[in-house]
Amino acid sequence: MILETKGLTKVYGKQEIVSGVDLQLEKGQIYGFLGPNGAGKTTTMRMILGLTKPAGGEILLFGKSLKTDRIQILKRIGSLIETPSFYSHLTGLENVRIAAKLYGVGDRKRVDDVFSLVRLEHAMHRKAGSYSLGMKQRLGLAMALIHKPELLILDEPTNGLDPEGIQEMRDLIKNMPSIMNTTVLVSSHLLSEVEQMATNVGIIHQGSMKFQGTMEELKKQNSGHLLIRTNDPERAWSTLKEKGFIVKLQGDQLKISDARPEIIQQIQQQLISNDVTILRMEEEKSSLEKMFMQMTKRENAS
Structure with a gap:
């Protein structure tokens, strides 16, 4: 197991922001951490990275406790939380070289490779302050990848990007396990975004x-x-x-909430044996987006 949290909890004042979160991430997965804004995603990620202290629970990374092996663990992780941090008066290349030095990466070819990976070779000699938002995100990703991390943690990496930038970032993330043998934890408030790149998903709402x-x-x-x-x-x-099915009569059609194949077969048999002719039968599914909205529907204040 690459990452496991047990009962992870965070309290600010009297409010529980993260409530008993059990999260499991295995090697090679792209885990989409999904929830509305304010659901507790960033706070959870910050606790995993040791940037904020939990009120309770346990964090295990690579099978080791973050409490006892923090420095060694964090050397194996790359992250991009909220906005990327870099020196705007320096070039992209200079920023990545600084990150390489901090991580003890002496291979100069690695710097070139990471610029190629994030498709930023054409701008590596330009000052980072002149980069577009999408380029800044890719520069932050290059700095996070310089030391070949085993786990990459990305917080809303497509926020504010144009459609082309979103597609580029999505493609980069999807290729991480195969190209770099890197496991990815990526947060988003958009199910459509997570659906296109994640193998696994965790949905969080109001901290749970x-x-x-x-x-x-x-x-x-x-x-x-x-x-x-x-x-x-x-x-x-x-x-x-009469046969115990939960069925509603809506106008001239019946609506049954259970559409499993065995239930459909039983319904057909009952109607035919009672001389009722079936004119049409169809399964109607809600979109995943609608299901996500139902899972994270805010309760009305009482």
Whole structure:
């Protein structure tokens, strides 16, 4: 296990910002840490990096406790939290060389390689202060990658980028495990963004984890519902209701919340045996985006 948190908690004043978060990240994954703004994503990442102290819980990185092996652990991690930090009066190349020196990277070819990786070779001799927002993000990524980290932690790396910059950053992240053997934890408030690059996802809302698993497992939760049209809606409704199915009559069609194949087969058998003709049967699924919104729906103040 690359990263594991157990009951991770953070309190500011009397408010619990992060509440008992259990997060597991295995080698080779791109883990999308998903939640609305203010959900606790950045605070969790800052605790993982030792930038802020937890109120409770445990953080294990590479099987070791952050409390006892902090320096050795952080040498194996690259990060880009909030806005990238660099010297605007220096060139991109000079900034990356400083990062290389701090990490003890003496290989000059590595500096060239990392500029090529983030597609910034054309601007490496320009002052970093003149870079566009997308270029600054890629420079920050180059500095985070200079020492070939085993774990890369990125907080909302596409924020503020134009569509082209978003696509470039997404492609870079997707290639990290294969090109650099780097595992990635990346936060976002957009499901559509995470869906296009993550293998695994964790959904956090108001400091608590609402879901954790593979992207495929998340999609399976979106089972949808079944819509049925028959020649006799009233009779079909009463027949299925008597047999214990949870069914609603909406106009001239039936709506059933369980659309598993075995349930569909049972419904067909019951209607046919009661001389009800099925005119149309279809499964209707909500979008993943809608499901995400339901998971993170803010409760009305009571």
